[in-house]
Amino acid sequence: MPKHVIDPNQWINLYSDYLFNYTISRVNDREIAKDLVQDTFMAGLKSMKNFKGDASERTWLISILKRKIIDYYRKINSNKGKAEVRINYSDSESEGDWLEERVADPFDKTAEDNLENSELGDAIYNCLGKLPEKQAQVFKMKTILNYETEAICNELGITASNLWVIIHRARTAMASCLEDNWF
Amino acid sequence: MKKSFLFISCEEAHHICDKSQYGEASLWERIKLSIRLSWCTVTRAYTKRNKALTRAMKSSNVDFLKDDELDTLRSQFNQELKNQ
Secondary structure, eight states: OOSSOOOGGGHHHHHHHHHHHHHHHHHOOHHHHHHHHHHHHHHHHHTGGGOOSSSOHHHHHHHHHHHHHHHHHHHHHHHHHTSOOOOOOOSGGGTTHHHHHHSOOTTOOHHHHHHHHHHHHHHHHHHHHHSOHHHHHHHIIIIISOOOHHHHHHHHTOOHHHHHHHHHHHHHHHHHHHHHHHO | OOHHHHOOOHHHHHHHHHHHHTTOOOHHHHHHHHHHHHHOHHHHHHHHHHHHHHHHHHHSOOOOOOHHHHHHHHHHHHHHHHHO
């Protein structure tokens, strides 16, 4: 008997944020991340019959998303390959410069930084998941989505002092959660 | 000068520190926080941690879907679900 059951009616509520956060920390573009998450859900729907129940729905959706992200990078890399590359070393003095140009730039740590950011992003997401729902919601709106205090208060029907109490508790909990590995 | 004019409690200092992480503390509040920071180790420790959290949040690319984006995603998905 399968250990996990599949219920696509709950996917948007349960996994949208997780998948979006997972994606954005790897592709660095909101619009592309949104498209990839949407594609993942659609692909999940189409291949529901392949879900065996060995892994959780979330793990299964992430495995689809990973393939979507790989396809995305493969696609942009193949587009890059089509660009014309011209290298012209005409004088003898610059001969051999190509060797230096091929050496990795020690200051170009983009890939490494991205990896670290995606790990930090995952850690933040996991810590947020441990907060009480209201705290997570307010912290998310204020800190990540950068909503104005007034807008949050209006939307959630709370006072500004309520908001700051919730923010204080959330920040304290988030700091303790992230402290061991990230501070 | 009254003592209370410059003196703030630890709780108030933490509150100002939280607000200043979002650029919402006034100049006067920041001055009062600085005074407290000069002698209160608890406030200093809290501020250090709070700033580290702000730095971590900024340096990560963590992001979430806004409500309207989530609604769009939900309606497109539900449409597809109906067609299944």
